[in-house]
Amino acid sequence: YKHIFNHLEPGGQLGLFLAQGEFASSFETKNEIIENLNSANFQKINITDTSDTYRIVYAEKNIG
Numbered sequence: 001y002k003h004i005f006n007h008l009e010p011g012g013q014l015g016l017f018l019a020q021g022e023f024a025s026s027f028e029t030k031n032e033i034i035e036n037l038n039s040a041n042f043q044k045i046n047i048t049d050t051s052d053t054y055r056i057v058y059a060e061k062n063i064g
Contacts (some may be wrong), residue, residue, distance in 0.1 A: 001040035008061040016057040027034060027055055 004014055014037075016060050028036070030047050037045050043063035049055050 001036050001042065004055075005042060010061060011062045011063045014031055014057070014059045018055040018057065019053055021053050022036045033057060039040075 001014075008014070018027055033047060034045055037057075037059050041062065043062050044058070044060040046058045047055060
């Protein structure tokens with residue numbers, strides 16, 4: 001996530017659509033995602049599970 005963070009302008013947004021099943025055997029846990037995004041300095045992290053298979057992640061790069 002740090003590489004993505006470094007390429008974003010201040011106020012830039014990260015959006016991820018994650019899928020498991022035939023694409024991957026498992027997700028990062030929500031806590032792992034939050035920890036990893038926090039480590040990369042993302043803020044306003046929002047994670048939504050739309051089903052057992054799909055997860056949407058949103059985060060922002062701080063403006064300051």
